[in-house]
Amino acid sequence: GRASPPLAALSQVLRLERSRRTGIVFPLQKLERYLAPGTDTARFRLFQPGLAALQRAEALFRSDRGHPIDYVSSAVRMDHAPPPGLPEVCFIGRSNVGKSSLIRALFSLAPEVEVRVSKTPGHTKKMNFFKVGKYFTLVDMPGYGYRAPQDFVEMVEAYLQERRNLKRTFLLIDGVVGLQKTDNIAVEMLEEFGIPYVMVLTKIDRASRGVLLKNVLEIQEFVKENTQGCFPQLFLVSSVEFSGVHLLRCFVAHVTGNLPTVEAS
Ligand code: GDP
Numbered sequence: 001g002r003a004s005p006p007l008a009a010l011s012q013v014l015r016l017e018r019s020r021r022t023g024i025v026f027p028l029q030k031l032e033r034y035l036a037p038g039t040d041t042a043r044f045r046l047f048q049p050g051l052a053a054l055q056r057a058e059a060l061f062r063s064d065r066g067h068p069i070d071y072v073s074s075a076v077r078m079d080h081a082p083p084p085g086l087p088e089v090c091f092i093g094r095s096n097v098g099k100s101s102l103i104r105a106l107f108s109l110a111p112e113v114e115v116r117v118s119k120t121p122g123h124t125k126k127m128n129f130f131k132v133g134k135y136f137t138l139v140d141m142p143g144y145g146y147r148a149p150q151d152f153v154e155m156v157e158a159y160l161q162e163r164r165n166l167k168r169t170f171l172l173i174d175g176v177v178g179l180q181k182t183d184n185i186a187v188e189m190l191e192e193f194g195i196p197y198v199m200v201l202t203k204i205d206r207a208s209r210g211v212l213l214k215n216v217l218e219i220q221e222f223v224k225e226n227t228q229g230c231f232p233q234l235f236l237v238s239s240v241e242f243s244g245v246h247l248l249r250c251f252v253a254h255v256t257g258n259l260p261t262v263e264a265s
Contacts (some may be wrong), residue, residue: 006242007024007241007242008105008108008109008242008245009058009109010051010054010055010058010246013025013242013246023243024241024242024243024244024246025054025246025247026048026247027204027236027237027238027243027244027247028044028216028233028234028235028236028244029044029045029048031209031212031213031216031236032044034209034213035213035217039217043220043232043233043234044233045233046231046232046233047231047233047247047250047251047254047262048264048265049247049250049254049262049263049264049265050262050263050264050265051265052263053250053254053259053262053263054246054247054249054250056253056259057246057249057250057252057253057254057258057259058109058246058249060132060133060135060249060253060258061106061107061109061110061132061249062109062110063109063110063112063113063133067133068131068133069107069110069112069113069130069131069132069133070113070130070131071113071114071115071116071128071129071130072129072130072131072137073128073129074116074126074127074128074129075126075127075129076125076126076127076155077155077158078155078158078159078162078163081127081129081159081163082129082131082137084163084164084165085137085165086131086134086135086136086137086165086256087135087136087137087165087167087255087256087257087258088136088137088138088139088163088165088166088167088256089136089137089138089139089166089167089168089169089170089252089255089256090127090138090139090140090141090159090163090166090169090170091103091138091139091140091141091169091170091172092141092144092156092169092170092171092172092186093143093144093171093172093173093183093186093202094143094144094145094172094174094180094182094183095143095144095145096143096145096174097143097172097173097174097202098172098174098202098203098237098239099140099143099172099202100115100116100140101202101239101240102172102200102202102237102239102245102248103115103130103138103140104239105237105239105242105245106138106245106248106249106252107130108245113130115128115140116128125142125143125152125155126142127139127140127141127142127155127159128140135253135256135258136167136252136256136258137165138252139159141156141159142155142156144156144182144185144186145182153185153189156186156189157189160189160190160193160195161193166195167196167255167256167257168196168197168198168231168252168255168256169190169195169196169197169198170197170198170200170235170248171183171186171187171190171197171198171199171200171230172199172200172202173199173200173201173202173215173219174201174202174203175201175202175203175204175206175207175211175212175215175236176203176206176207176211178211178214178215178218178219179215179218179219179222187226187227187230190229190230191227191228191229194228194229195229196229196231197229197230197231198230198231198233198234198235198251199219199223199230199231199234199235200234200235200236200237200244200248201215201216201219201234201235201236201237202237202238202239203238203239203240204236204237204238204243204244205238205240205241205243206238212236216234216236219234220232220234235247235248235251250262
């Protein structure tokens, strides 16, 4: 298998000096000091696990012989989806938002996992199912965009409505460009069906601090004013630098019921 990239494991992150480590593990917290005094940051720390919880989550994402992590199958229709046996999370977002990169980063300690990408225009977009041992499944949903074909909307709608083992949907937003009109397709669908979801801001290494702050505050405001089902804490990630990836693994472990108690850091 491939070698894991640097900082893919917590043990590597722990060797960094404190401020850099905070930036990798809690990227949102790192931004706090640049906010105007009086800015409400209570929502920055709703999910803030300690090291022990982060380590237990990491163990779930590390494959070995007794704990295989595998691509299971792809499906274009719900009747082709694997049986809903385990708690499930799904990842959804515009094409190019960084979804496959993020899933690859999450699974970087299981280098045998192939995260497939089908980017050929006109190529049928599929839901890809991954199984993490006997603990949970993760679904890579097809990306949407300006010309999202009707069959895409139907596929995602059917999935969101019917999948009874779905515990949480992760809606990816590009950290450089922020919330776009097309993202509302997904937000409206999730709100309409009353599906619990959480927003993840991607590619944060590519956004300047000013842009990142603007996007974070805008999205936080949007979530507060316009949503019911969205978790109020935004997750920030960079699949290149591994920022936020450890925290996201921990949140996935938690929402799938595999880390019931998360002691705060
Ligand atoms: P998808 O269409 O949502 O699966 O997007 P990809 O994961 O293929 O990413 C789209 C483009 O953004 C690719 O060129 C990636 O290399 C780039 N990208 C994805 N994630 C990151 C990130 O965290 N940082 C940076 N700098 N680039 C990223």
